[in-house]
Amino acid sequence: MLRTTTTALAAGLIAVATGAWADPSENDLVINGDLEITTHAEAPAYIEGLSEIYSGWRFREVDTQATQMDDFDNPAFLAVDAAQEAWDTVDGDAGKSCASCHGDAMESMAGVRATYPKWNADAEEVRTLAMQINACRTDNMEAAEYGYTSNDMTGMEALISVASRGMPVNVAIDGPVQSTWEQGKEMYYTRYGQLELSCANCHEDNYGNYIRADHLSQGQINGFPVYRLKNTKLNQVQDRFKGCIRDTRAETFKPGSPEFVALELYVASRGNGLDVEAPSVRN
Numbered sequence: 141m142l143r144t145t146t147t148a149l150a151a152g153l154i155a156v157a158t159g160a161w162a163d164p165s166e167n168d169l170v171i172n173g174d175l176e177i178t179t180h181a182e183a184p185a186y187i188e189g190l191s192e193i194y195s196g197w198r199f200r201e202v203d204t205q206a207t208q209m210d211d212f213d214n215p216a217f218l219a220v221d222a223a224q225e226a227w228d229t230v231d232g233d234a235g236k237s238c239a240s241c242h243g244d245a246m247e248s249m250a251g252v253r254a255t256y257p258k259w260n261a262d263a264e265e266v267r268t269l270a271m272q273i274n275a276c277r278t279d280n281m282e283a284a285e286y287g288y289t290s291n292d293m294t295g296m297e298a299l300i301s302v303a304s305r306g307m308p309v310n311v312a313i314d315g316p317v318q319s320t321w322e323q324g325k326e327m328y329y330t331r332y333g334q335l336e337l338s339c340a341n342c343h344e345d346n347y348g349n350y351i352r353a354d355h356l357s358q359g360q361i362n363g364f365p366v367y368r369l370k371n372t373k374l375n376q377v378q379d380r381f382k383g384c385i386r387d388t389r390a391e392t393f394k395p396g397s398p399e400f401v402a403l404e405l406y407v408a409s410r411g412n413g414l415d416v417e418a419p420s421v422r423n
């Protein structure tokens with residue numbers, strides 16, 4: 141298969157890797173021996189640059205893949221357990237826990253993660269899952285917000301995601317979210333930084349290629365929050381965006397900023413059809 145290499149890539153960052161290309165793995169992701177996860181699907185029609193979509197899991201080494209195939213091996217589950225405790229614990233001036241209103245997380249939150257970011261009609265805004273968690277904390281619990289990319293937040297996102305594992309990502313792109321989606325799409329194709337690279341230059345034009353030792357994926361976010369072996373913690377999706385933009389030597393946006401909310405909506409929609417597999421494991 142022929143892959144394109146942009147001038148900027150050829151000139152710089154990926155030069156070391158020129159010629160090194162490998163298909164995404166053919167392995168199937170089955171968690172705990174029985175939960176089958178769709179990691180490869182036809183691309184949604186509105187993604188012009190891709191015909192097929194792949195989860196980042198397909199681009200990882202076999203031992204990294206294996207760590208995600210059993211919840212006892214997946215280190216993210218320590219954070220999930222802590223979040224389950226937080227879910228059941230009263231916090232804030234209203235004297236409530238998440239459970240006071242939502243009951244059992246695995247029941248009440250089933251399917252929720254698959255639809256975020258989404259429109260909130262009362263607040264008239266696009267909300268990420270993190271924004272919704274904080275809205276519940278401040279408005280419903282009278283408790284302090286979690287830091288946007290804090291361990292408390294990524295743990296809670298992971299817990300809520302577990303309730304949607306194996307369900308297809310199904311983010312709406314039209315109606316009231318359409319202008320935000322367009323904004324995110326424009327960002328995705330904008331070249332940033334001294335290296336003048338867009339998200340698409342790497343994750344659309346060059347997935348399958350190697351950057352240094354890293355097998356470049358499509359940058360899908362169906363696995364977020366992601367446990368990274370590199371920093372041994374759960375990573376929030378917008379922190380990952382920040383890291384990728386910083387790698388182009390550009391000024392980056394702040395997690396929680398309107399720009400990153402728009403980018404998250406757009407990137408999530410590129411994965412419509414892949415299953416939610418969070419919390420996942422990557423290097």
Ligand code: HEC
Pocket residue numbers: 227236237238239240241242252272273276277280281296300
């Ligand atoms: C006082 C009651 C109350 C408490 C406490 C509460 N919530 Fe909520 N939550 C709501 C209501 C009401 C909604 C909106 C319901 C809806 O969207 O149908 C909601 C919506 C949500 C949603 C979005 C569901 C969806 O379908 O989009 C999430 C996620 C959520 N809450 C998480 C939490 C978490 C996490 C906590 C604890 C940190 C929490 N909530 C605490 C009342 C509460």
Ligand code: HEC
Pocket residue numbers: 153195196197199328337338339340341342343351354355356357358359360361363366380381384385387388403407422
């Ligand atoms: C210079 C090339 C480059 C650019 C430009 C770039 N990334 Fe990345 N990105 C990487 C590499 C390398 C990785 C790690 C390997 C992988 O997962 O693809 C990565 C990983 C990711 C991941 C994690 C995927 C997973 O499954 O864990 C996401 C999400 C992501 N990038 C999104 C973006 C977005 C959004 C942009 C644009 C703002 C962007 N990237 C720009 C190189 C790039």
